[in-house]
Amino acid sequence: MYKQLKLDHQLCFRLYAAARMVMQAYTPLLHNLGITYPQYLVLMVLWENDGQPVNDIAHRLLLETNTVTPLLQRMEKEGLVTRHRGTVDKRQQIVSLTQKGKELEESASAVPLGLGKRMASCPMKLDDYILMAQQLDSIVEALKEDKTAKQK
Amino acid sequence: MYKQLKLDHQLCFRLYAAARMVMQAYTPLLHNLGITYPQYLVLMVLWENDGQPVNDIAHRLLLETNTVTPLLQRMEKEGLVTRHRGTVDKRQQIVSLTQKGKELEESASAVPLGLGKRMASCPMKLDDYILMAQQLDSIVEALKEDKTAKQK
DNA sequence: ATCAATTGCATCGCTCGCGATATAAAATAT
DNA sequence: ATATTTTATATCGCGAGCGATGCAATTGAT
Numbered sequence: 001m002y003k004q005l006k007l008d009h010q011l012c013f014r015l016y017a018a019a020r021m022v023m024q025a026y027t028p029l030l031h032n033l034g035i036t037y038p039q040y041l042v043l044m045v046l047w048e049n050d051g052q053p054v055n056d057i058a059h060r061l062l063l064e065t066n067t068v069t070p071l072l073q074r075m076e077k078e079g080l081v082t083r084h085r086g087t088v089d090k091r092q093q094i095v096s097l098t099q100k101g102k103e104l105e106e107s108a109s110a111v112p113l114g115l116g117k118r119m120a121s122c123p124m125k126l127d128d129y130i131l132m133a134q135q136l137d138s139i140v141e142a143l144k145e146d147k148t149a150k151q152k
Numbered sequence: 153m154y155k156q157l158k159l160d161h162q163l164c165f166r167l168y169a170a171a172r173m174v175m176q177a178y179t180p181l182l183h184n185l186g187i188t189y190p191q192y193l194v195l196m197v198l199w200e201n202d203g204q205p206v207n208d209i210a211h212r213l214l215l216e217t218n219t220v221t222p223l224l225q226r227m228e229k230e231g232l233v234t235r236h237r238g239t240v241d242k243r244q245q246i247v248s249l250t251q252k253g254k255e256l257e258e259s260a261s262a263v264p265l266g267l268g269k270r271m272a273s274c275p276m277k278l279d280d281y282i283l284m285a286q287q288l289d290s291i292v293e294a295l296k297e298d299k300t301a302k303q304k
Numbered sequence: 305a306t307c308a309a310t311t312g313c314a315t316c317g318c319t320c321g322c323g324a325t326a327t328a329a330a331a332t333a334t
Numbered sequence: 335a336t337a338t339t340t341t342a343t344a345t346c347g348c349g350a351g352c353g354a355t356g357c358a359a360t361t362g363a364t
Contacts, residue, residue, distance in 0.1 A: 001199070002199075002261040004265070005196055005264070006196070006200065010264070011285055012174050013213075015171045015174055017213070017288075018167055018171075020351080024352090025295050037168075039319095041159070044158070047154075061169070062173065064322060065343060066344075066345080066346095067320065070319085070320085070344090070345090071321095089329075089341090091343065092342060105153065108154075108157060112157070119298075122290050122293075123290055128287055131283070133163055135276060135284050136166035139170045140166065140170050143176070146177065147173075205312080206313065206314095215350095215352090217312070218313085218316095218354095223349085223350075238312095242358085243313065245314095
């Protein structure tokens, strides 16, 4: 009746579905490495810059610290990272890669290509890819602003 | 070191982040209606076509039934839907809207516009919107095929 | 008609994701 | 210097989301 409520007219459902499908496509690849998709994201953050406080990791991934803390605890239990109190600010937990965590980077370097193969039937050209990345960024930016605005 | 592992080069992270941010933007709007985002999706499916088995709802939303079953149980507890054994196939649970569930449609019809306001600062034109919807569809299609292919 | 394979749904166990709340450390105010 | 506020992290409770497993109804094979 209300055409704005039709599922097929909604961008949000497509985003929701696509994000889950992509995560599912990653799962078997990451399973070989013994990690989950959010853990893979944390590792990418640390591979770029090792030894960050919980807050920085959370901000980078647009997650709350109460999501990241248990995630890191599980990763610590798996021997991927260590956590130490910050020396300057004793409230901070500085998260660092273990040897095992560092060594994972090399095996993980094959993951993006592996995903590419699964997307082979997807008719996206490089231009489409870049445009889409920009559009997603603009959505994220708009909603980040909106979110901080509401917090005031 | 491995540039393919840089977070900023990955479409998947943008998708993941954007999907979560959009869901977060919906949350306050849906909270007024007493429902969550996945429950909103189930209701949209039923508003389009009332009285569907669990499997059809799950397929429409690209979810597994073991996600949808508990979701429906919570919605039944909230008095939004009822579940009855199918008469033709007794394995099926036919899910139908209650009066409360039906009445929610009218209040929900304002939700998409409400979200539009939150996205006001997002510089997307109608053409961008349509193109993005198509691209997301092609990603979902490609990964659906890949998924069913692997199942064989 | 009988037996085997498939299908539809439910249950269990685990990881996320987040709002609400708690606690200690740091920054700021007075 | 002390009191107040803010910040960084942790904990709790709940709703997803999904792989694995179980069970009953249905379908297919012989």
